[in-house]
Amino acid sequence: MTDMMTSSFQYFFKLVGVFFVLYLIGYATFLFMSVTVGTSTLYSARRRNMLKNELRDNFYVPISVIVPAYNEEVTIVSTVKSLLDLHYNIYEIIVVDDGSSDKTCEAVKKAFSMMRINRPIQRRVPCKQVRYVYETTGFKVPITLISKENGGKADALNMGINASRYPYFLCLDADSVLQHDSLEKIVRPVLENSEVVAVGGAVRPSNGTEMKGGRVVSYHMPKKLLPAMQVLEYDRSFLASRILFDKFNGNLIISGAFGLFKKSVVVAAGGYDVTTMGEDMELAIKLHVFCREHGMPYRMCYAPDAICWSQVPETLHDMMKQRRRWHIGLFQSMMTHRRIAANSKYGPVSFLSYFYFLLYELFSPYIEVFGVITMVIAMLLDFLNVPFMILFMGIYIVYSAIMSLTAFFARVHTIDLKLAVGDVIKAVALCAIEVSCLRFILAWVRATSLIGYRRGKNKWGKSKRKTISYK
Amino acid sequence: MGSNIGSEVLLYLYGTVCVCMILYNTCYNVILRRGEKRLKRTSRRLENEIIGQIAQVQRGGGVSAEHLKTLRRRLRSVKNMLTLDDVLTHIEDSEKQGDWQNSGELAALEAAIEKYRRAISPIIRRMADVYGGRDNLQAAFFAYFVGKHKVLSDDDKRDVSDAMIICFKRNSFYCKVNALQALCALADEEAILKALTIESSSDVRIHEKISTEILLGFSGDHESLIGKLWEKLDDYSEGVQLAVLNYIRFKSGRWKEEMYSVMMDEDRNKELRFSAIRYFARYPWQKAERPIINLALSEDDTKWEGSAICASALASYPDEDAVRTLMTIIHSRNWYVRYNAAESLQKLGLNYERLLDIIRGDDRYAREMIMYRLEENELMKGGEEAK
Numbered sequence: 138m139t140d141m142m143t144s145s146f147q148y149f150f151k152l153v154g155v156f157f158v159l160y161l162i163g164y165a166t167f168l169f170m171s172v173t174v175g176t177s178t179l180y181s182a183r184r185r186n187m188l189k190n191e192l193r194d195n196f197y198v199p200i201s202v203i204v205p206a207y208n209e210e211v212t213i214v215s216t217v218k219s220l221l222d223l224h225y226n227i228y229e230i231i232v233v234d235d236g237s238s239d240k241t242c243e244a245v246k247k248a249f250s251m252m253r254i255n256r257p258i259q260r261r262v263p264c265k266q267v268r269y270v271y272e273t274t275g276f277k278v279p280i281t282l283i284s285k286e287n288g289g290k291a292d293a294l295n296m297g298i299n300a301s302r303y304p305y306f307l308c309l310d311a312d313s314v315l316q317h318d319s320l321e322k323i324v325r326p327v328l329e330n331s332e333v334v335a336v337g338g339a340v341r342p343s344n345g346t347e348m349k350g351g352r353v354v355s356y357h358m359p360k361k362l363l364p365a366m367q368v369l370e371y372d373r374s375f376l377a378s379r380i381l382f383d384k385f386n387g388n389l390i391i392s393g394a395f396g397l398f399k400k401s402v403v404v405a406a407g408g409y410d411v412t413t414m415g416e417d418m419e420l421a422i423k424l425h426v427f428c429r430e431h432g433m434p435y436r437m438c439y440a441p442d443a444i445c446w447s448q449v450p451e452t453l454h455d456m457m458k459q460r461r462r463w464h465i466g467l468f469q470s471m472m473t474h475r476r477i478a479a480n481s482k483y484g485p486v487s488f489l490s491y492f493y494f495l496l497y498e499l500f501s502p503y504i505e506v507f508g509v510i511t512m513v514i515a516m517l518l519d520f521l522n523v524p525f526m527i528l529f530m531g532i533y534i535v536y537s538a539i540m541s542l543t544a545f546f547a548r549v550h551t552i553d554l555k556l557a558v559g560d561v562i563k564a565v566a567l568c569a570i571e572v573s574c575l576r577f578i579l580a581w582v583r584a585t586s587l588i589g590y591r592r593g594k595n596k597w598g599k600s601k602r603k604t605i606s607y608k
Numbered sequence: 609m610g611s612n613i614g615s616e617v618l619l620y621l622y623g624t625v626c627v628c629m630i631l632y633n634t635c636y637n638v639i640l641r642r643g644e645k646r647l648k649r650t651s652r653r654l655e656n657e658i659i660g661q662i663a664q665v666q667r668g669g670g671v672s673a674e675h676l677k678t679l680r681r682r683l684r685s686v687k688n689m690l691t692l693d694d695v696l697t698h699i700e701d702s703e704k705q706g707d708w709q710n711s712g713e714l715a716a717l718e719a720a721i722e723k724y725r726r727a728i729s730p731i732i733r734r735m736a737d738v739y740g741g742r743d744n745l746q747a748a749f750f751a752y753f754v755g756k757h758k759v760l761s762d763d764d765k766r767d768v769s770d771a772m773i774i775c776f777k778r779n780s781f782y783c784k785v786n787a788l789q790a791l792c793a794l795a796d797e798e799a800i801l802k803a804l805t806i807e808s809s810s811d812v813r814i815h816e817k818i819s820t821e822i823l824l825g826f827s828g829d830h831e832s833l834i835g836k837l838w839e840k841l842d843d844y845s846e847g848v849q850l851a852v853l854n855y856i857r858f859k860s861g862r863w864k865e866e867m868y869s870v871m872m873d874e875d876r877n878k879e880l881r882f883s884a885i886r887y888f889a890r891y892p893w894q895k896a897e898r899p900i901i902n903l904a905l906s907e908d909d910t911k912w913e914g915s916a917i918c919a920s921a922l923a924s925y926p927d928e929d930a931v932r933t934l935m936t937i938i939h940s941r942n943w944y945v946r947y948n949a950a951e952s953l954q955k956l957g958l959n960y961e962r963l964l965d966i967i968r969g970d971d972r973y974a975r976e977m978i979m980y981r982l983e984e985n986e987l988m989k990g991g992e993e994a995k
Binding site: 187188192197198252257259272275331529536539540550 | 632
């Protein structure tokens with residue numbers, strides 16, 4: 138190799154090195170801040186609740202719980218049963234079947250003895266045609282089942298909004314289960330501050346959890362490694378980044394698995410975008426845009442003690458499909474609302490939240506894959522200080538793993554879950570693998586997700602469901 | 609060389625952070641666990657002491673001065689206040705749910721508990737000053753304690769009410785909520801009026817639903833409180849006025865003239881007028897029917913909310929005028945007006961024959977609404993039978 142080529146390569150690798158150091162400093166700083174802010178917020182909230190600085194259950198707003206479903210015959214009945222165990226005064230349950238090809242509708246009709254009814258539904262937000270509506274009033278709260286033409290999850294949610302009676306609606310995944318006090322807790326921010334237009338709850342993997350009467354009776358880390366690693370990942374991201382972003386009203390995601398919204402604002406903003414796969418993120422950003430454009434004082438909050446237990450994929454294949462879908466949704470949402478980038482009208486939502494998601498969520502798989510490739514080339518060209526690189530990666534993995542564990546233990550303590558010693562050892566052992574091996578696999582999946590995405594867009598994606606252990 | 613040193617510094621920095629986080633996690637968990645165990649031990653000891661004192665009173669003795677002295681000292685710690693709260697709650701729950709052999713046994717226990725409460729009342733009064741000087745969390749907890757447990761004698765209530773007003777003035781949502789609950793539990797009407805005046809000009813607002821719920825928990829004479837609230841209504845902010853009107857709606861049907869004047873006052877905020885209309889849905893009044901009908905029939909699209917609420921209210925007026933009005937407005941352009949009109953016709957018990965004109969008419973939307981209501985009747989009958 139000529140001297141010029143050698144020095145060009147050296148210069149290139151130096152630039153790449155500087156870029157990655159700055160990139161990782163940024164990420165490490167964000168992770169540190171979010172975990173420390175998150176854990177201290179959780180412990181403060183625990184103390185606050187202990188000292189009865191909380192609203193008790195006689196304060197409420199009526200809520201419509203919307204459960205969009207597509208091929209959920211395995212889990213839908215357990216989900217609806219768990220909703221009947223909620224300690225809440227006024228709410229209704231609306232299951233929207235999005236043209237399932239399995240027996241989702243039949244399962245619900247049979248389990249709850251429903252009757253067909255010709256209910257007029259006002260189309261305030263766009264959605265596909267209704268096929269039929271079933272209702273029952275023989276239970277604690279009214280349950281409605283709407284079967285409609287297939288249009289995707291966002292379309293199903295819009296149908297639920299159109300059919301809902303109450304001023305607030307909650308979107309809940311069909312494979313999820315709420316605790317007896319989840320509604321009471323997710324509603325609190327709305328009662329504390331009338332400017333709140335959306336509240337996100339905390340989603341925890343339910344694999345390994347047994348529930349009875351709306352309470353967790355047994356909690357273990359999932360037996361399989363993949364869902365166990367996702368427990369750590371969920372706690373880190375829900376606890377850490379959401380709480381931090383909440384501090385400056387900068388949350389760009391209200392989880393589609395468990396989120397409460399003020400209906401009038403969502404309807405005025407146009408409802409869910411039926412053309413996107415990441416409908417939860419798209420709606421959250423849309424609400425930011427809508428409220429700011431209209432000069433409406435608003436707040437979008439996160440309620441870390443409002444918990445939803447949701448199934449996570451148990452196979453790598455299912456997990457890869459899920460993450461692919463999430464990344465496409467992220468891309469669509471970021472592109473649809475790209476005008477908020479570097480726009481002073483949006484304040485920290487633009488300069489902090491949007492840029493964080495752009496750099497550390499949307500572009501990160503490409504950056505990480507590029508980093509790995511560059512490292513390999515540098516090693517082959519003998520430009521890499523291998524021992525130093527190994528030390529650097531080791532410190533990075535240990536650092537990320539400790540942050541994950543901090544978030545995990547903070548979670549466990551503040552919601553009073555008892556962990557067996559085996560689960561603690563499992564969590565400690567898996568956290569390093571989760572932040573290294575799994576992360577790079579998922580980086581590759583996300584990096585390739587946009588290839589051919591237009592062909593498969595707006596599909597629900599099939600995941601193997603397990604029955605929910607709910608008594 | 610420079611960049612190597614820089615990289616090493618970075619590595620050492622993050623390594624140090626890792627070590628600190630491990631130490632933090634370990635220490636915090638150890639401290640947390642120890643703290644919880646200590647709290648449990650202290651709680652058990654205090655609980656046993658209190659139960660012992662109540663048993664002593666039941667045997668004919670009194671609460672010992674030594675115990676009161678200890679309590680005065682220990683209740684300065686919020687952990688011991690928490691314990692006292694738990695103990696009193698446990699005792700109150702046992703009173704309600706206990707397996708009593710006879711009513712005499714229960715009466716004896718209740719008398720003993722009441723005597724214990726009177727004995728500690730001066731101590732709680734003193735704690736009002738102590739917790740009044742603490743942070744918002746502790747001040748709010750003390751207010752919660754006062755609101756929940758009826759431990760204060762009439763003399764002590766006055767002083768504690770003043771402390772609750774001071775607590776209410778804090779810029780803390782939970783101080784306000786818990787203090788207002790405490791004032792309602794103490795049944796201090798003047799203090800409640802003062803609190804609502806403070807609320808009207810406060811930066812930290814209580815949601816009107818919360819205020820209404822708290823007022824509904826007032827432990828004194830509701831009619832007397834309502835009378836005083838009416839006198840001061842216009843001094844309050846619109847949010848507080850709405851909370852008060854909703855409270856009156858849920859509590860008393862004796863204020864029809866006053867509500868009528870709110871309903872007819874076109875300068876009032878529309879939410880207040882809607883609340884008044886809902887009042888007449890709950891307490892039907894002949895004089896109010898005609899204005900409600902007129903508003904329901906309004907074709908002004910900007911007044912659709914009022915028309916929709918009036919359509920609901922007419923369900924409480926089972927006469928021909930109301931029925932004719934509902935059969936007219938079921939053809940409204942507005943979905944909510946049609947929906948509420950159909951619902952009201954269902955509640956008035958109109959059968960299929962009476963509704964034939966609508967069912968066979970040209971208005972598809974009205975027909976759909978009515979058919980849905982008739983089907984719902986069947987559904988509800990089936991639901992009742994199933995139960």
